[in-house]
Amino acid sequence: MLRYAQHDMSMRIILHLDMDAFFASVEERDKPWLKGKPIVVGADPKDGGGRGVVSTANYAARKYGIHSALPISTAWRLSEQARSEGKSPAVFLAGTYHKYSETSARIMDIMRRYVDKLEPASIDEAYADVSSAGSYAKAKTIAGKIKKEIAAKEKLTCSVGIAPNKLISKIAAGSHKPNGLTVITEVEAQKFLDPLPAKEIPGIGPKSAAMLEQRGIRTIAELRGVGAEKLTDWFGKWGSEMNEKANGRDDSPVVEGYETKSIGEQETFEVDTRDATLLLGRLRAMCLAVATRATREGFQWKTVSITVRFGDFKTVSRAYTMKRYASNAKTLELEAVRLFLPFLDARENPKKKLIRLLGVRVEHLVVSPQDLFHRNSL
Numbered sequence: 001m002l003r004y005a006q007h008d009m010s011m012r013i014i015l016h017l018d019m020d021a022f023f024a025s026v027e028e029r030d031k032p033w034l035k036g037k038p039i040v041v042g043a044d045p046k047d048g049g050g051r052g053v054v055s056t057a058n059y060a061a062r063k064y065g066i067h068s069a070l071p072i073s074t075a076w077r078l079s080e081q082a083r084s085e086g087k088s089p090a091v092f093l094a095g096t097y098h099k100y101s102e103t104s105a106r107i108m109d110i111m112r113r114y115v116d117k118l119e120p121a122s123i124d125e126a127y128a129d130v131s132s133a134g135s136y137a138k139a140k141t142i143a144g145k146i147k148k149e150i151a152a153k154e155k156l157t158c159s160v161g162i163a164p165n166k167l168i169s170k171i172a173a174g175s176h177k178p179n180g181l182t183v184i185t186e187v188e189a190q191k192f193l194d195p196l197p198a199k200e201i202p203g204i205g206p207k208s209a210a211m212l213e214q215r216g217i218r219t220i221a222e223l224r225g226v227g228a229e230k231l232t233d234w235f236g237k238w239g240s241e242m243n244e245k246a247n248g249r250d251d252s253p254v255v256e257g258y259e260t261k262s263i264g265e266q267e268t269f270e271v272d273t274r275d276a277t278l279l280l281g282r283l284r285a286m287c288l289a290v291a292t293r294a295t296r297e298g299f300q301w302k303t304v305s306i307t308v309r310f311g312d313f314k315t316v317s318r319a320y321t322m323k324r325y326a327s328n329a330k331t332l333e334l335e336a337v338r339l340f341l342p343f344l345d346a347r348e349n350p351k352k353k354l355i356r357l358l359g360v361r362v363e364h365l366v367v368s369p370q371d372l373f374h375r376n377s378l
Contacts, residue, residue, distance in 0.1 A: 016169035020178035022124035024058035045076035167250035194221035266359025291329035301362035309357035
């Protein structure tokens with residue numbers, strides 16, 4: 001870990017690292033025949049009839065308009081449109097999630113050697129406190145070393161933003177992708193933010209962005225000009241937070257380590273169904289996958305929850321918290337099936353609606369005693 005003996009303790013420098021098209025990049029790295037091809041990781045497109053969404057699309061696929069969270073059927077149509085124009089069609093992959101998790105762990109380990117505090121935000125991005133560098137120039141040097149080591153050891157690229165807080169560092173990291181390194185100082189922060197679309201602020205989703213656009217507010221500068229009082233009238237508490245973000249303010253700390261709050265799986269079915277054999281079979285398979293992942297990551301759980309989405313898109317969740325922590329698939333399956341069975345009869349499904357999506361999740365996680373011993377012995 002790099003340390004600098006003399007630095008301005010009042011200066012806060014936060015680094016945000018975001019892997020570039022992570023899942024697709026790992027697949028391209030490990031399968032040479034994919035080099036240069038448009039890659040889409042996600043649900044099976046089933047020749048345009050598939051259900052589910054895109055997890056990740058690489059930059060070649062993004063040129064076709066394919067992006068994460070896009071319905072997989074739409075991604076297929078865009079790929080076929082590209083094919084009709086004489087371009088290479090996208091390669092659709094189901095994904096190898098254990099490999100992504102293992103790669104992510106190695107990347108986080110690389111970062112920990114260079115920074116004061118590390119807070120993984122997801123499998124492919126993390127915040128780091130590099131205030132001890134004492135200057136943005138030295139922080140940029142640290143970022144360059146991290147990028148270089150990731151490229152050398154993992155054969156992957158990432159984009160990094162360096163700024164006075166987490167908010168601006170995240171936006172900066174996304175401003176020059178792929179393989180970017182963007183530094184925004186306190187003095188430059190508002191000038192950097194103002195011309196950007198308001199939707200670049202994390203938390204402003206399509207609905208909020210559409211509401212703002214209806215009022216003629218498109219940029220962060222225009223959002224800042226509205227003022228906290230009016231935004232609070234429009235959006236409640238979120239409006240006040242939106243105003244803070246538009247002014248580049250974010251005091252949230254980088255929290256050492258990462259607390260996994262839940263582990264889950266869900267499946268969108270090819271055809272809406274009430275077939276008990278199919279549904280219970282898929283639920284048991286998901287329980288096994290969730291329990292296996294939890295065990296592999298060293299967790300026990302206390303709460304089991306299921307999610308059911310009907311054909312009319314109404315979504316219902318049910319959960320049960322056990323008296324003791326559990327760690328085996330049979331216990332998870334028992335509780336998940338017990339929660340789900342009422343959806344097959346009048347208790348939870350009096351109108352006999354077909355089911356579109358089913359999911360299972362474990363929550364209230366703790367490190368298992370065996371894994372805790374292992375970690376403490378390292």
